Amino acid sequence: MAFIVYGGAETAPAYSRRTALCSRIGSRSRLSGAPRRARRASVAQLLRMSDDWNTLGAKWSKERADPVEVMDKALESFGKDAAIAFSGAEDVVLIEYAQRTGRPFRVFALETGRLHAETLRYYAEVEKHYGIRIEYCYGDAGEVEALVNEKGLFSFYEDGHQECCRVRKVRPLRKKLGTLKAWITGQRKDQSPGTRTEVPMCQVDPAFRGANDSDLIKFNPLANTSSADVWSMIRIVEIPYNPLHLRGFTSIGCEPCTKPVLPNQHEREGRWWWEEATQKECGLHKGNISQDAVALERADNDLRDKIASSSIVMFSKSGCPFCEEVRQIFTKLAVPYTEYKVEDSPDLIAALERLTKQSTVPNVFIQKRHLGTAENMKRMYADGELAKILNEAGLKLSSVA
Numbered sequence: 001m002a003f004i005v006y007g008g009a010e011t012a013p014a015y016s017r018r019t020a021l022c023s024r025i026g027s028r029s030r031l032s033g034a035p036r037r038a039r040r041a042s043v044a045q046l047l048r049m050s051d052d053w054n055t056l057g058a059k060w061s062k063e064r065a066d067p068v069e070v071m072d073k074a075l076e077s078f079g080k081d082a083a084i085a086f087s088g089a090e091d092v093v094l095i096e097y098a099q100r101t102g103r104p105f106r107v108f109a110l111e112t113g114r115l116h117a118e119t120l121r122y123y124a125e126v127e128k129h130y131g132i133r134i135e136y137c138y139g140d141a142g143e144v145e146a147l148v149n150e151k152g153l154f155s156f157y158e159d160g161h162q163e164c165c166r167v168r169k170v171r172p173l174r175k176k177l178g179t180l181k182a183w184i185t186g187q188r189k190d191q192s193p194g195t196r197t198e199v200p201m202c203q204v205d206p207a208f209r210g211a212n213d214s215d216l217i218k219f220n221p222l223a224n225t226s227s228a229d230v231w232s233m234i235r236i237v238e239i240p241y242n243p244l245h246l247r248g249f250t251s252i253g254c255e256p257c258t259k260p261v262l263p264n265q266h267e268r269e270g271r272w273w274w275e276e277a278t279q280k281e282c283g284l285h286k287g288n289i290s291q292d293a294v295a296l297e298r299a300d301n302d303l304r305d306k307i308a309s310s311s312i313v314m315f316s317k318s319g320c321p322f323c324e325e326v327r328q329i330f331t332k333l334a335v336p337y338t339e340y341k342v343e344d345s346p347d348l349i350a351a352l353e354r355l356t357k358q359s360t361v362p363n364v365f366i367q368k369r370h371l372g373t374a375e376n377m378k379r380m381y382a383d384g385e386l387a388k389i390l391n392e393a394g395l396k397l398s399s400v401a
């Protein structure tokens with residue numbers, strides 16, 4: 001196949017989008033000859049400009065650098081200390097780009113135990129196609145077992161996906177990244193309106209640390225690439241793709257948390273569709289979440305910490321007669337409880353509303369289980385259900401009226 005000579009980042013603006021894409025799909029073999037020389041010059045120039053990865057990332061992003069250049073730079077700089085994070089979706093082009101550099105590369109994937117069978121078969125197909133072995137990362141068996149046995153297999157539909165993602169994705173990822181100095185992701189700016197608008201092509205990872213607690217460099221070669229360009233690449237080069245795409249799935253994750261989207265629906269609407277757009281990250285790319293989303297997440301984490309701070313937790317307002325009714329119930333039952341006043345904390349009120357879909361106080365949790373309004377508490381107290389719940393939670397009642 002013929003090569004189109006492409007000068008890399010510096011010449012990118014002079015090329016049409018289509019030309020740049022064609023330059024990247026010109027050959028399956030290692031870059032060589034004129035394009036190779038052009039690429040080397042480009043990398044050297046970039047290095048002279050800055051050794052600082054954040055600065056380099058900003059420059060690459062501004063100039064819409066060639067993703068192959070970025071991939072090559074990552075592999076050249078970090079070798080076996082870098083690995084590509086492969087999700088089994090359209091980010092397969094990262095593997096194609098890595099192969100085009102002619103450099104050895106590593107690929108890892110998070111095997112959450114909840115992936116579609118099609119995705120697992122697709123992993124095997126990709127391994128065969130590229131002659132690679134994907135390194136699979138699994139969640140800690142004890143943690144997965146504890147979560148499922150305590151809250152069931154589908155708790156994420158009730159209280160959000162963060163906890164399950166933390167166990168099945170974020171912790172295994174953190175463990176893997178703790179063995180690396182750089183990782184290469186398929187994050188794109190156009191993937192999520194709420195959370196990925198600030199993805200640079202390269203950065204010091206603001207969320208994770210690398211081997212021996214070193215800075216971890218995160219490369220996002222596709223940051224400026226559109227979904228349309230990714231798919232042009234997949235089709236023209238005949239890269240294998242996940243068959244779920246043929247059934248309307250666009251952004252593919254775990255089976256219970258992914259659904260097909262309709263024409264013109266945004267791809268992320270098929271992920272965690274029961275949650276707000278700004279909550280649609282699983283923690284893998286926390287550092288690229290916009291500041292508003294960071295504030296939301298911080299408030300939610302603060303709420304979770306409060307709920308977990310003692311066996312019985314009540315969120316209340318001063319002078320609220322309904323909160324007083326619940327206080328009296330706990331006094332009658334003679335059980336200790338922790339109370340948080342919400343009136344001075346709009347963030348806490350908003351986080352409570354997001355979690356419980358209840359905009360009033362009191363909000364009561366017993367061992368993280370939400371018990372709802374004062375009306376509900378009074379009913380449960382009257383029919384003995386509350387005493388039963390407290391007993392089951394191992395809380396000794398000295399007086400059950």
Ligand code: SF4
Pocket residue numbers: 112114156160161162164165166168169253254255256257282
């Ligand atoms: S995507 Fe869904 S099933 Fe997968 S780890 Fe997250 S919450 Fe759990």
